[in-house]
Amino acid sequence: MKSKLLLSGIVLFIALSNIYSQKQNFPFSANLKVSEEIKGQFIENGRLYLFLSKNANAEPRTQTWPSPTNKTYIFAKNMEGYQPDGILEIQNDKSWISTATWTLDQVPAGEYYVQILWDQDLNESRIDAPGNLISETQRIVINKPTKVDLFLNQSIAKREIKSHDLAKVVDIKSEILSAWWNKPIQLKASVLLPHGYDNNKAYAIRYNVAGYGGRYTRINYMLNSENFMNWWDSAEAPQVITVFLDGEGPFGDSYQMDSENSGPYGEALIKEFIPYIESKYRGTDESKTRFVDGCSTGGWVSLGLQLYYPDFFNGVYSYSPDAIEFENYQLINIYKDENAFVNEYGYSRPVMRSTNGEPMLSLKEFIQYENVLGASNSYLNSGGQFSAHTALYSPKGENDLPQHLFDPMTGIIDSVVAEHWKKYDFKIHAQKNWQELGPKIQGKIFIWMGDMDNFYLNPATRTFADFLEETENPKSDAEIVFSPMEGHCSEYSHKVVLEKIQQRVNNMETK
Structure with missing residues (x-):
C-alpha cells in the first residue's frame, strides 16, 4: 500500500511539475547584427519585426495570416537612423506592438522558431517585398532567461516566373x-x-x-x-x-x-x-x-x-x-451597428468559422495582426485585407492614410465614413x-x-x-x-x- 501511495505521489509530483513548467514565463532578448555581405543594401529607416513561432514547417516571417492554427507571435516597431555597424539589443520595451498577450519579459516556456525581418522597402505594401532583409530561422527552447544572437544576412529575392514558351x-x-x-x-x-x-x-x-x-x-x-x-x-x-x-x-x-x-x-x-x-x-x-x-x-x-x-x-x-x-460586411451592418468588434448582444464578433459553424477567430484578434503589420501601428497601412478595404472604400484622412471605418483598438464605427462606403x-x-x-x-x-x-x-x-x-x-x-x-x-x-x-x-x- 505504501509503495502504491509513493508511486502515486511521484506521478502527481511529475504531473504538477509539468503543469507548473508549462505556465512559467521567462524573459527573451537578442543581439542583432547586420552581416557584412548585406550592409551595402541596408537602409537606416524601416520597421523591425521579430517573429516567435511554434510552427517548425514554415519560415516565421511567412506566418502573418491570423488563424487559430497559426501560433506565430509578431512584435514590431518603427526605427529611424538604425546603423548597421553596431549591435542592436532586442529586449522588452514599450515601443513594441505585438499580437501576443504577453511581453518579451514574460515569454511562455516552450520551443520556438525565431526570425527577424527588417522592412525597408518603399515600393510594396507588404513585408514580403524583394529587398527586405531577414535572418535565418533559429530554433530556441525557452525554459530560463534566454538571449540569442541573430544576424540579418539575407535579402528577399526578386519575383520571377518559371520559363515556358506559353x-x-x-x-x-x-x-x-x-x-x-x-x-x-x-x-x-x-x-x-x-x-x-x-x-x-x-x-x-x-x-x-x-x-x-x-x-x-x-x-x-x-x-x-x-x-x-x-x-x-x-x-x-x-x-x-x-x-x-x-x-x-x-x-x-x-x-x-x-x-x-x-x-x-x-x-x-x-x-x-x-x-x-x-x-x-x-x-x-x-x-x-x-x-x-x-x-x-x-x-x-x-x-x-x-x-x-x-x-x-x-x-x-x-x-x-x-x-x-455592406449591410452584411461579414457580420457587421456598417450602416446600423455601433461597434465592429462586439455585436448587439455583447458578444465578441467572429471573423472566421469552420464549415460546421464553429467560430474560430474574432475580428478583434484579426485586426490586431493588421495593427502590428502597419507602420502606423494600425490596420490602415498594414497591407492586409482591412487595410485594402479601407483604402478603397474610405475617404482620404490624415497623414496620407485613409479614414478608418472603425477604430483599430476599440472597434467603434464611424457612421460618416460608413456613408462614404456606399459607392462600392x-x-x-x-x-x-x-x-x-x-x-x-x-x-x-x-x-x-x-x-x-x-x-x-x-x-x-x-x-x-x-x-x-x-x-x-x-x-x-x-x-x-x-x-x-x-x-x-x-x-x-x-x-x-x-x-x-x-x-x-x-x-x-x-x-
Whole structure:
C-alpha cells in the first residue's frame, strides 16, 4: 500500500511539475547584427519585426495570416537612423506592438522558431517585398532567461516566373497612376497563352484576379502542375488567353478599382493596361470575348469590374466574393451597428468559422495582426485585407492614410465614413443604376458561394441575390449558385472557369 501511495505521489509530483513548467514565463532578448555581405543594401529607416513561432514547417516571417492554427507571435516597431555597424539589443520595451498577450519579459516556456525581418522597402505594401532583409530561422527552447544572437544576412529575392514558351510577363509604367502619385508606378501581369498560340489569330481572353494579395507570379502554380500543363498544352484545352493580374497596391491589394487613397487603378486597367496587353498578344479588342473571374478578393473584384464597366467585359465568374453589400460586411451592418468588434448582444464578433459553424477567430484578434503589420501601428497601412478595404472604400484622412471605418483598438464605427462606403456597395450601385445597368449585364453574371463560407460572406451574396430576384425591366438572368455546407472557394477551379468561357465562346459562334 505504501509503495502504491509513493508511486502515486511521484506521478502527481511529475504531473504538477509539468503543469507548473508549462505556465512559467521567462524573459527573451537578442543581439542583432547586420552581416557584412548585406550592409551595402541596408537602409537606416524601416520597421523591425521579430517573429516567435511554434510552427517548425514554415519560415516565421511567412506566418502573418491570423488563424487559430497559426501560433506565430509578431512584435514590431518603427526605427529611424538604425546603423548597421553596431549591435542592436532586442529586449522588452514599450515601443513594441505585438499580437501576443504577453511581453518579451514574460515569454511562455516552450520551443520556438525565431526570425527577424527588417522592412525597408518603399515600393510594396507588404513585408514580403524583394529587398527586405531577414535572418535565418533559429530554433530556441525557452525554459530560463534566454538571449540569442541573430544576424540579418539575407535579402528577399526578386519575383520571377518559371520559363515556358506559353508564359509571358507584362510590366509597364502606368502614366495614369504615375501622374496621380507623382512618381513612377508599374503595372504587372503574367500571361498564359493557349496551346498552338498563333500571334496572327484573334483569341478570347480571361482576366483572372487573385485571392487577397495574389501576385502575377501565381502563374507558377499552373506551370508547376504537371496535370494542368499536360491538359493545357493539348488540343483539348480551351483556346483562351489567361492574364493573371497583379494584386499589389499602395495599401495592400489594389482591388483594380479607382480609390481616393490608392489612385485610379480602375481607369489605368481599362484605359492603359488591358489595351496594351491585347495589342501585344490577343489580336483583337472585342469586348464580346473578354471575360473576368476570381475567387474571394478576386470574386469581389471580378464582379465589380463587370458591374462598374458593364460594356467592357462580357461575362464574370465570381466565386466566394468578399462582402458585396455592406449591410452584411461579414457580420457587421456598417450602416446600423455601433461597434465592429462586439455585436448587439455583447458578444465578441467572429471573423472566421469552420464549415460546421464553429467560430474560430474574432475580428478583434484579426485586426490586431493588421495593427502590428502597419507602420502606423494600425490596420490602415498594414497591407492586409482591412487595410485594402479601407483604402478603397474610405475617404482620404490624415497623414496620407485613409479614414478608418472603425477604430483599430476599440472597434467603434464611424457612421460618416460608413456613408462614404456606399459607392462600392454593389446592391446600392445596382439599385440606383438598374435601368441603364440591367440590360448591359444580362447573360453576363455567374456567382458561386458556399453557404458555410468560412468568412461569413454568404449573407451579403444572399442579399444581393434577393435584390436581383426582384428586378424588373429587365428581370435579371444572373446565375447565382449556393452550395450547402461548402466553405470559402471550395469549388473554384481554373480548369472549370476556362471550360465555361470556351463554352460561352462556342455558343456565340454558333448563333
